[in-house]
Amino acid sequence: MMYVNWRKSLTEYLHSCYFQGQVYYSLLVLREDIDNPDQRISQDVERFCRQLSSMVSKLVISPFTLAYYTYQCFHSTGWLGPLSIFGYFVIGTMINKVLMSPIVSKLVQQEKLEGDFRFKHMQIRVNAEPAAFYRAGRVEHMRTNRRLQSLLKTQRELIGKELWLYIGINTFDYLGSILSYVVIAIPIFSGVYGDLSPTELSSLVSKNAFVSIYLIGCFSQLIDLSSTVTDIAGYTHRIGELQETLLSLGRKKNGNYSEAKTSWDLDGHSGEDPVPSDTAFLLERVTLSVPSSDKLLIKDLSLRISQGNSVMIVGNTGTGKTSLLRVLGGLWESTRGSIRMMTCFGPRGVVFLPQRPFFTDGSLREQVIYPLKEIYPLSGSADDERIVRFLELAGLTDLLARTGGLDEQVDWNWYDILSPGEMQRLSFARLFYLQPKYAVLDEATSALTEEVEHELYRMCLQLGMTLISVGHRPSLEKFHSWILKLHGEGRWELTRCEKMKRLPSEEGH
Ligand SMILES: Nc1ncnc2c1ncn2[C@@H]1O[C@H](COP(=O)(O)OP(=O)(O)OP(=O)(O)O)[C@@H](O)[C@H]1O
Numbered sequence: 001m002m003y004v005n006w007r008k009s010l011t012e013y014l015h016s017c018y019f020q021g022q023v024y025y026s027l028l029v030l031r032e033d034i035d036n037p038d039q040r041i042s043q044d045v046e047r048f049c050r051q052l053s054s055m056v057s058k059l060v061i062s063p064f065t066l067a068y069y070t071y072q073c074f075h076s077t078g079w080l081g082p083l084s085i086f087g088y089f090v091i092g093t094m095i096n097k098v099l100m101s102p103i104v105s106k107l108v109q110q111e112k113l114e115g116d117f118r119f120k121h122m123q124i125r126v127n128a129e130p131a132a133f134y135r136a137g138r139v140e141h142m143r144t145n146r147r148l149q150s151l152l153k154t155q156r157e158l159i160g161k162e163l164w165l166y167i168g169i170n171t172f173d174y175l176g177s178i179l180s181y182v183v184i185a186i187p188i189f190s191g192v193y194g195d196l197s198p199t200e201l202s203s204l205v206s207k208n209a210f211v212s213i214y215l216i217g218c219f220s221q222l223i224d225l226s227s228t229v230t231d232i233a234g235y236t237h238r239i240g241e242l243q244e245t246l247l248s249l250g251r252k253k254n255g256n257y258s259e260a261k262t263s264w265d266l267d268g269h270s271g272e273d274p275v276p277s278d279t280a281f282l283l284e285r286v287t288l289s290v291p292s293s294d295k296l297l298i299k300d301l302s303l304r305i306s307q308g309n310s311v312m313i314v315g316n317t318g319t320g321k322t323s324l325l326r327v328l329g330g331l332w333e334s335t336r337g338s339i340r341m342m343t344c345f346g347p348r349g350v351v352f353l354p355q356r357p358f359f360t361d362g363s364l365r366e367q368v369i370y371p372l373k374e375i376y377p378l379s380g381s382a383d384d385e386r387i388v389r390f391l392e393l394a395g396l397t398d399l400l401a402r403t404g405g406l407d408e409q410v411d412w413n414w415y416d417i418l419s420p421g422e423m424q425r426l427s428f429a430r431l432f433y434l435q436p437k438y439a440v441l442d443e444a445t446s447a448l449t450e451e452v453e454h455e456l457y458r459m460c461l462q463l464g465m466t467l468i469s470v471g472h473r474p475s476l477e478k479f480h481s482w483i484l485k486l487h488g489e490g491r492w493e494l495t496r497c498e499k500m501k502r503l504p505s506e507e508g509h
Pocket residue numbers: 290291292295297315316317318319320321322323324
């Protein structure tokens with residue numbers, strides 16, 4: 001029995017070494033993740049602490065059990081027993097090391113990809129509303145799936161490699177059981193136990209009985225399996241819940257916005273309702289309340305937003321300016337009245353610049369052309385020139401140098417390396433690139449100076465966009481034909497803006 005315990009102690013020790021490797025690499029990955037502020041850190045810290053306490057307990061106990069059983073083994077078999085067991089496990093360790101090395105690097109890769117995948121999820125959760133304004137569902141789905149696929153591929157490779165390690169560990173377990181018989185056989189056949197009766201001898205041998213050792217092993221495997229089954233049951237439950245939620249959301253889909261309008265239209269067909277081509281939104285007696293509290297924001301608003309008639313929405317904080325844009329974008333439903341969006345999302349229709357700029361992962365080009373997956377409508381150097389020109393117009397020439405080119409794959413988080421003003425400038429570069437007929441700007445220049453704001457708005461008008469903007473500065477009024485003032489509690493006021501007329505003469509300067 002003592003040989004068996006010996007073997008177990010050494011196996012445990014080897015496992016703890018392997019475990020130590022895992023923990024060490026977890027630490028490296030953790031450090032890498034700290035560079036990217038991520039909810040994952042708290043989970044990793046928790047996991048790490050659990051692993052660490054388990055490892056420390058094993059490392060503390062192992063030397064004592066090793067010393068004790070070495071002595072016991074030496075006592076009953078002489079030097080031969082401990083030496084053969086040590087030799088056996090040294091060979092085992094060497095083979096295990098060969099099998100473990102590729103696993104450790106794969107494990108690191110898997111942890112990194114898992115972190116990237118979770119980070120992407122977190123990014124979408126945090127920026128759900130801005131992403132929805134961009135109708136970026138499909139493109140973000142594609143990008144997230146790409147990360148998931150590479151994570152799954154690495155996990156499959158890891159499982160393949162772990163299989164060989166487990167085969168190795170089990171083989172050593174099995175051969176170790178036989179070795180325990182061999183070790184006890186040596187003193188028996190060399191006459192050390194010559195004075196024992198056959199009954200006493202058989203009881204000595206039965207202490208190392210192979211079947212009982214293996215049976216215990218089988219039972220512990222079964223017990224291990226039950227924890228796996230518990231995990232699977234938990235995951236299945238969670239996935240079931242998610243599926244039910246998605247199904248119920250699908251059923252509740254906003255009737256005012258058809259499937260065609262949930263994505264961007266690049267061909268210019270809105271697909272339904274033959275309507276005056278110069279109208280973007282038609283609101284008839286719209287009443288709008290906050291969904292969660294029924295707080296009345298706008299009552300009986302009728303408005304037609306058509307080409308050339310830019311509208312500026314003003315009002316105090318919390319009066320419902322952004323909420324009105326949410327309704328226009330189909331993110332919220334109105335309480336009463338009808339809202340018709342008569343154009344499509346995208347370059348031929350309307351593009352929203354949400355209050356919080358939204359950036360995805362990827363190169364500078366991907367930020368500018370977002371949420372398009374590919375450049376549009378030009379390609380090659382002509383498109384590069386356009387992008388560079390629009391970056392210049394947005395005042396971001398230095399960004400091109402910082403990123404090292406339009407297509408340089410950067411692994412930074414765009415939110416970390418851009419100032420709020422630069423984020424807004426980059427959003428405008430995107431808008432210039434997409435050149436929609438209508439641009440909905442929600443405090444899109446709040447972090448910029450009046451001069452820069454003037455330049456950016458002037459450029460929008462030069463590119464033929466009709467603006468629907470939310471803003472606080474009176475200096476913005478001159479870019480709009482109408483001012484919609486929200487007073488709160490449902491009250492509003494629509495006035496014609498005379499200042500707009502002065503703009504063309506200014507452009508001459
Ligand atoms: N997602 C939400 N869920 C519930 N209530 C919300 C949500 N977003 C905003 N509100 C509430 O709706 C009201 C109007 O908010 P909204 O964002 O439209 O204000 P706003 O006029 O754009 O203000 P600001 O000038 O600060 O941007 C506020 O009382 C706000 O607390």
